[in-house]
Amino acid sequence: xxxxxxSDLRAALGSAHVITDPERLLAxxxxxxxxWQGEALALLRPGSxxxxxxxxKICAAHGVAITPQGGNTGLVGGGVPFGGVVLSLSRLxxxxxxxxxxxxxxxxxxxxxxxxxxAAAEAGRLFPLSLASEGSCTIGGxxxxxxxxxxxxxxxxxxxxxxxxxxxxxxxxILNVLSGLRKDNTGYALKDLLIGAEGxxxxxxxxxxxxxxxxxxxxxxxxxxxxxxxxxxxxDILRRRAGEHLVAFEYxxxxxxxxxxxxxxxxxxxxxxxxxxxxxxxxTSADPEADLDARLEEALGEAMExxxxxxxxxxxxxxxxxxxxxxxxxxxxMQKHEGASIKHDxxxxxxxxxxFITRGKAxxxxxxxGLRPCPFGHFGDGNLHFNLTRPKDMSDEAFLALYPQFNxxxxxxxxxxxxxxxxxxxxxxxxxxxxxRYKDPVALQLCATLKRALDPQxxxxxxxxxxx
Numbered sequence: 001x002x003x004x005x006x007s008d009l010r011a012a013l014g015s016a017h018v019i020t021d022p023e024r025l026l027a028x029x030x031x032x033x034x035x036w037q038g039e040a041l042a043l044l045r046p047g048s049x050x051x052x053x054x055x056x057k058i059c060a061a062h063g064v065a066i067t068p069q070g071g072n073t074g075l076v077g078g079g080v081p082f083g084g085v086v087l088s089l090s091r092l093x094x095x096x097x098x099x100x101x102x103x104x105x106x107x108x109x110x111x112x113x114x115x116x117x118x119a120a121a122e123a124g125r126l127f128p129l130s131l132a133s134e135g136s137c138t139i140g141g142x143x144x145x146x147x148x149x150x151x152x153x154x155x156x157x158x159x160x161x162x163x164x165x166x167x168x169x170x171x172x173x174i175l176n177v178l179s180g181l182r183k184d185n186t187g188y189a190l191k192d193l194l195i196g197a198e199g200x201x202x203x204x205x206x207x208x209x210x211x212x213x214x215x216x217x218x219x220x221x222x223x224x225x226x227x228x229x230x231x232x233x234x235x236d237i238l239r240r241r242a243g244e245h246l247v248a249f250e251y252x253x254x255x256x257x258x259x260x261x262x263x264x265x266x267x268x269x270x271x272x273x274x275x276x277x278x279x280x281x282x283x284t285s286a287d288p289e290a291d292l293d294a295r296l297e298e299a300l301g302e303a304m305e306x307x308x309x310x311x312x313x314x315x316x317x318x319x320x321x322x323x324x325x326x327x328x329x330x331x332x333x334m335q336k337h338e339g340a341s342i343k344h345d346x347x348x349x350x351x352x353x354x355x356f357i358t359r360g361k362a363x364x365x366x367x368x369x370g371l372r373p374c375p376f377g378h379f380g381d382g383n384l385h386f387n388l389t390r391p392k393d394m395s396d397e398a399f400l401a402l403y404p405q406f407n408x409x410x411x412x413x414x415x416x417x418x419x420x421x422x423x424x425x426x427x428x429x430x431x432x433x434x435x436x437r438y439k440d441p442v443a444l445q446l447c448a449t450l451k452r453a454l455d456p457q458x459x460x461x462x463x464x465x466x467x468x
Contacts, residue, residue, distance in 0.1 A: 004062075009044060012051065012058060017046065020043075025040055029086070038067075041083070044088065045091050049205040067084060068199035070090075070138030070144070074145065076427060095108075095111065099180060100124065104163060105120055106206065109140025112135060112138055117134065123211070127211055128212060132333075139209070143195050144198050150248050152383070164178045180208045199461040201450065202454070218283070220281070220283075222270045223309045224278055225278065228251065228354035230307075235279070238299050247283065248282040249380040250280040250376070251278070253374065254276055260326075332385070332387075345421075346386055346410065346419055346421055357375050359413060370391030372392075415438050421434060428464050433467065435466075
């Protein structure tokens with residue numbers, strides 16, 4: 001039976017693109033941080049949407065599970081296979097079309113996010129989705145998890161940036177809603193079923209994304225503050241004074257700055273004195289004459305007069321701006337040097353994000369004295385990466401054994417504040433079993449109904465998001 005199955009796949013793709021070598025499979029069956037190790041019968045590398053459809057039809061006929069995979073940079077185990085095959089979208093990497101006047105770009109799912117950004121830039125436009133992993137993550141994976149990133153405050157999540165998709169459904173049919181329209185009221189918004197579904201309802205093979213005017217003016221500042229509450233009040237001043245020019249307001253704390261400046265070569269503290277909290281702020285405009293530095297200085301001046309900001313520095317060159325952003329973008333990677341960390345990706349209403357930091361740290365430190373909290377993230381859209389680093393004198397194994405206890409404290413607080421236990425990383429297998437505790441039961445039942453209707457054999461990334 002296995003021989004027949006593999007033979008059918010080789011006939012559809014060519015033997016070079018049906019990989020069964022154990023060493024090559026290892027790279028696609030292990031989660032990027034090594035947290036999960038799966039297994040797979042084969043790695044499939046189709047080169048077109050039609051070949052993806054052929055693979056899915058063969059798998060459906062044999063009842064074999066499919067784990068779609070992009071750059072394998074996910075953080076919740078959504079791309080880890082537990083049997084069946086891995087279907088890589090890496091060869092679907094063409095820029096199909098760019099329409100500057102319509103401000104749209106049509107790309108295949110295997111393009112890296114950096115490639116999509118570059119294609120937009122070559123046309124004098126901006127694709128604003130930006131993540132630390134943009135050089136290796138793919139646009140298909142971004143859609144699959146409804147990725148957020150640092151510019152959600154101004155431009156929205158991946159869902160808001162997407163006008164249409166092409167996808168292969170669990171029975172092998174090709175869904176084509178690859179529209180560049182801003183208005184289309186011809187039935188259900190089918191693209192939104194697959195965006196954020198983590199490959200459980202189908203495989204996205206291409207998409208049409210929105211483009212925006214390229215920023216021609218930019219101002220970036222790094223501010224030192226006493227508390228998260230001061231950061232929230234400063235954000236409110238920036239939002240009021242800068243309006244749509246405010247693209248990013250990223251929150252960091254002293255421990256995070258210390259680990260980056262300690263472990264990242266060339267990194268240094270931008271301010272002369274340490275501060276308990278920090279904000280990385282950026283304004284942009286398509287107007288080359290916009291004096292954003294002056295606007296940013298005025299807003300920070302108001303915050304200083306109100307006792308919210310203690311010190312701040314404005315980037316005076318592109319290299320300084322890059323250095324400031326590297327403090328934020330390197331934080332997750334630099335955390336590894338301090339030992340094991342327990343990571344949470346939560347969102348709460350913006351008005352309660354400072355309260356969450358204060359209360360969340362107290363709850364977790366009460367459970368484990370010596371804990372080193374490292375909260376950071378997208379203050380302006382309520383999304384925090386509430387990460388916890390082990391005490392210095394504790395082993396990784398002993399610390400990670402407390403994962404369930406920390407999760408319950410953090411996620412219960414999130415639910416109390418009417419928040420979400422997954423803001424931009426997805427559910428995967430990491431949060432699958434917790435989801436029923438926090439998700440509305442009717443909503444969860446509806447999700448299961450949709451899954452069964454579209455994928456009655458449960459072959460499309462089974463075991464992720466929902467446990468059926």
